[in-house]
Amino acid sequence: MGATEIEKGIQSRVLEQAAESCIPLTLMIETTQVCNFRCVHCYNFDRTAPHRTTPRNPTDYLHLDEICRILVEGRGLGCLTLCLTGGEVLLDPRLMSIVREAKKLSYAVRLKSNASIVTEVRAKELAKNGVSDCEVSVYGSNQETYQAFTGRSEQYQKVREGIKNLVRAGIVTTINLILHKGNYQQFQEMKAMSGELGADYQVSLDLTQRYDGTRSSLDWRLGKKELRELYLQNPELYENSFNDTGSLNCGCGRVQIAVASNGKVYPCMGAPIECGNIRKQSLKEIWEKSETMNWLRGLTPQNYEECQECPTRRFCQRSSGSVYSNTGNYTGKVEWNCMQAELIRDISLAKLKLNPKIKEFTN
Numbered sequence: 001m002g003a004t005e006i007e008k009g010i011q012s013r014v015l016e017q018a019a020e021s022c023i024p025l026t027l028m029i030e031t032t033q034v035c036n037f038r039c040v041h042c043y044n045f046d047r048t049a050p051h052r053t054t055p056r057n058p059t060d061y062l063h064l065d066e067i068c069r070i071l072v073e074g075r076g077l078g079c080l081t082l083c084l085t086g087g088e089v090l091l092d093p094r095l096m097s098i099v100r101e102a103k104k105l106s107y108a109v110r111l112k113s114n115a116s117i118v119t120e121v122r123a124k125e126l127a128k129n130g131v132s133d134c135e136v137s138v139y140g141s142n143q144e145t146y147q148a149f150t151g152r153s154e155q156y157q158k159v160r161e162g163i164k165n166l167v168r169a170g171i172v173t174t175i176n177l178i179l180h181k182g183n184y185q186q187f188q189e190m191k192a193m194s195g196e197l198g199a200d201y202q203v204s205l206d207l208t209q210r211y212d213g214t215r216s217s218l219d220w221r222l223g224k225k226e227l228r229e230l231y232l233q234n235p236e237l238y239e240n241s242f243n244d245t246g247s248l249n250c251g252c253g254r255v256q257i258a259v260a261s262n263g264k265v266y267p268c269m270g271a272p273i274e275c276g277n278i279r280k281q282s283l284k285e286i287w288e289k290s291e292t293m294n295w296l297r298g299l300t301p302q303n304y305e306e307c308q309e310c311p312t313r314r315f316c317q318r319s320s321g322s323v324y325s326n327t328g329n330y331t332g333k334v335e336w337n338c339m340q341a342e343l344i345r346d347i348s349l350a351k352l353k354l355n356p357k358i359k360e361f362t363n
Helices: 005-021 064-077 095-104 120-129 143-150 155-168 184-197 216-220 224-233 283-289 291-297 320-327 335-350 356-362
Strands: 026-030 081-085 108-113 131-138 172-178 200-204 256-259 264-266
Touching (some): 026 064, 064 095, 064 283, 081 095, 095 108, 120 131, 120 155, 131 155, 131 184, 143 155, 155 172, 155 184, 172 184, 184 200, 224 335, 256 283, 283 291
Parallel strands (some): 026 081, 026 256, 081 108, 172 200
Antiparallel strands (some): 256 264
């Protein structure tokens, strides 16, 4: 069940105050890079290198005692939510130990998973030990699409069953619909599947190059023709996503912090800008004294020189993390986002969607 308007208002105010005070409400930890999928868009080169089944340096993984120390330090900074990710986090044999330690510290625990190995027994075990939420990435509505994108056609039905098991166990489940050239025409089917399985859904169109600099993952990103078709057939994908203030800043360095499996600390897992390493510094020291963290907090609209005066800024779905991943410039721009913003503006005007926001933006 989704949050009420009152709950959303409270959450919004809490986030606003946390951002003002730089309190990292969310701590994300990547516990492993091992994964049973081979997704073509995956940002991590260890999982996408040809024929590779394990990371290059598995001994670099954070040890359990290091993770437990991070949990304690995170609570000291004000972290309330712990998000565990991978790789496929359910392949980490230490997962339940980590979850139990987190619950002792009163964290709300959520997972990011592909759900392919969530049996009924496993789902109940997760719920019993304190996992309250799970975000599941879904890449299509049939086996053929899964084969093309993940290299694992046989996993499609297992993913469906895994989501069912999570929901039945009482774990709040959100399906992240990753739309790309191979599945965007299946959006309505994927949306319907979410409802059938009893899960909420959200949509992601943003693909990035990999951490090793290879860019073939971007070949799957929607072009202007596909994006126009998607928006014309599914206006809900853009009608409620206007940027009221035209803000260019996000919560990086203010309300969230992420620790990679090798100990590197990022402002967000989606913004891999190294701020320190917990094997050399405490989480508190990195959060409070990192030059990069403090640089992020000091950014103003004037720092986003290419975007500041853009006429489509309030239609823009720009993510600073993905911009950094694609260009190495956190305050820069990606032409794909510019194309997307122009398309949203043009379609909105052409269809005369006379939302007061659109009137304001286009005057």
